Amino acid sequence: MFDNLQDKLEGAFKVLKGQGSISEINVAETMKEIRKALLDADVNYKTAKTFTEDVKQKALGQNVLTAISPGQLLTKIMNDELTALMGGSVEELNIKQNPTVILIAGLNGAGKTTFTGKLALHLKSQKGKKPLLVAGDVYRPAAIDQLEVLAGQVGAEVYTNRESTDPVAIAMEGIAHGKKNGNNVIIIDTAGRLTLDDALMDEIAEVKKATQPQEILFVVDAMTGQDAVNTAKVFNDRLDFTGVVLTKLDGDTRGGAALSIKSVVNKPIKFIGTGEKMDALDVFYPDRMASRILGMGDVISLVERAQQQFDEKEAAILQKKIRKNKFDFNDFLSQIQQIKKMGNIKDLMGMIPGVGKMMKNVDIDDNAFKGIESIIQSMTPHERENPDSINQSRRTRISKGSGTDMTEVNKLIKQFEDMRKMMKQFSDPSAMAKMQKMMKGMPGGGMR
Template sequence: MAFEGLTSKLQDTLKKLKGKGKLTEKDIKEAMREVKLALLEADVNYRIVKDFIKSVSEKCMGKEVLESLTPAQQVIKIVNDELIQLMGNEESTINFTQNGITVIMLVGLQGAGKTTMAGKLALQLRKNNKKPLLVACDVYRPAAIKQLQVVGKQIEIPVFSLGDKVKPVDITKAAIKHAKEEGHNVVIVDTAGRLHIDEELMNELKDVKEVASPNEILLVVDSMTGQDAVNVAESFNSQLDITGVVLTKLDGDTRGGAALSIKAMTSKPIKYAGIGEKMSDLEVFHPDRMASRILGMGDVLTLIEKAQQAIDEKEAEKISKRLINQEFNFEDFLAAMQQMKKLGPLNKIIEMLPGVSSKELKGVDLNQGEKELKKIESIINSMTVKERKNPSVLSGSPSRKKRVANGSGTTIQQVNKVLKDYENMKKMMKQMKGMQKSFSKKKGLFGKLPF
């Protein structure tokens, strides 16, 4: 989970402040010392940490904080505001051309995840009604072109390639010409990387930049490399004048120092964050939402957006009505599970909920919950359509239960449990409907009264 260590330490520090009615300068100094250590352990650049603590401390020492009725909340707000400022204040979007083709160059070291990120970005832009073209300009890394073609096929987005014997400059020229002819309005150039920065690499990227005149030069960096990611960003920025940064593997870095250092060190915004292995696992980077996650206050807005994108409203409403009217069956249950799965893994959903502490989740096997859901799904998929639509057919037949258990790789006891849970849910919905009717009658009665 991103920022897990930092979030846990900040929550502990700020919780101590909440336990005090009034704060003294000594309280704030001690808290800031702990915040400083937490940021350094998260691999945030030392200079950034020093400036951050100085700014937060000065604001926390003000009379409006020390004499406030809720000083701890004021301190949390100051820390939150400073984190947002550190990461860029507001989201930074792609600079699209009004007419013609928007060219996006992806640059970075080998292994940062440029090729996969090219696909993720293309997929997201297509969802926003763009028509992207992927361009294979990595002519050095073995199978790099093939990898981009596989990614393109997976997401059904065309890939332009002239093989590995043509110079990247000539490939870029031809790709832009091809994009104009085929009606593409976004060209994403997947450039070559190296294991380390060298003059030859930079000269080649400068040549591609000259012929492409890109609207965006996005540096793709592996967030798990911590301070190295910041050093890489500074080097690429000084040579190419990048327009933004894309962080990959942010879900796998429990420290997250790169996200807190890059903007301040390069003055260039973080535009996207890769948060998983799936092609859809790419988020626009919102500094305010990320600050909220770091402080353990969740990210409800992103969760709502995910739900809006993933869940079919009409289908959800249909399932809801059937549930209330006690017409809900295993076909509906299966449909509901498919909708929920679109939101992503359980641990990522929980991370966005306010007030959920990473410390509290330690020892809790979130994968177990997902395994249980998969088991239930297997059991339902092993039923016939008739059994799914009318579970009572299954309840009274041991032979049917045995067949379902064998088909799903489970036991008859597990099948019985699913059936029992279903019956309990039906009883609960019946009680709720009864309460709803009772409330409606009372409401009608009160409506006739003179008060």
């Protein structure tokens, strides 16, 4: 995510490397490089110019403490200003009314229908809502079919009227159905439209007028960069939408839309799409995104994703097994599958400070665990539950069954054994007590 922008900003900061103080000259040179980096990332020119001027004035107005370098100070200022540029704080959905009506709008191909399904899953699993999806796209072939499939995947209800070609009537019917059916959130999917098509723009304005939605979300493809911002302005002038959704942020995104859209239309980014899977939708946190753009990671989001996937009861059972040295390949496979549910592996690595930069040129796809899973799935139930029983003949059979080389099987089993020993060590209260005692004897008395 934003790899090219990260590289160019890092190059800009090198101007201050080794400098003992911040001066008008070295800051001006750094700002010039930062402005170039932002423009290359397809950030709106006016936004880039105003942003670098603000950073420059704040940098020149501060003294550099002896404990930090000019580069570190500028990074802190950049982080604060990027956060402010993208909205400052998270903007939650307004879903207090019962039912809450949410209208989805955007261009053709922006990913509105997919987002509609993702939003339903988010509201259902994270907010405990009972969403209804309304199929209001009467123009695109198979749009209704797609929404029905997505609704089935996320376990949501869908309202359709295949006989009607009136999106306003369908929207109102959907709201009436939702009220009768006890749905507390009604999400209306609409047809994609071109900003130049006045008839279609008038049509969605009529849908808004009739439905009086609490939220109007403008869905835009982040990969279109500055075009996304220009389109957002036109839609906002007609609809006065309440928030923006940036899709395909996991692709080759330069970052222009994320960095410019708030300053141009003065509407918050509320969600970002980070993959094709239905759970690949994140609430947009400006401060966390700023940290990621500057290569500082995003540990909070990583922990939140983990919390969503790991069950507390299962974790307690697993902890008991580890203490008794009963952790087996079934448990190991279960942990891998839970990690996979958290999202793209490379994206997850990018959330760890410092690791994203190291992994930048490393290609990690969603099949990264495929070989390990094949090996474990080629074991018998007895072997999975009793790893110590896997002798040489069993390893040969597992290798053939999984279609992997014997060295890969041996390597996995060795890594599993080492991991099990380490887990046992750290779960042993006496070992922890010894470690704490040892640390107290160190200079400074260990950890405080």
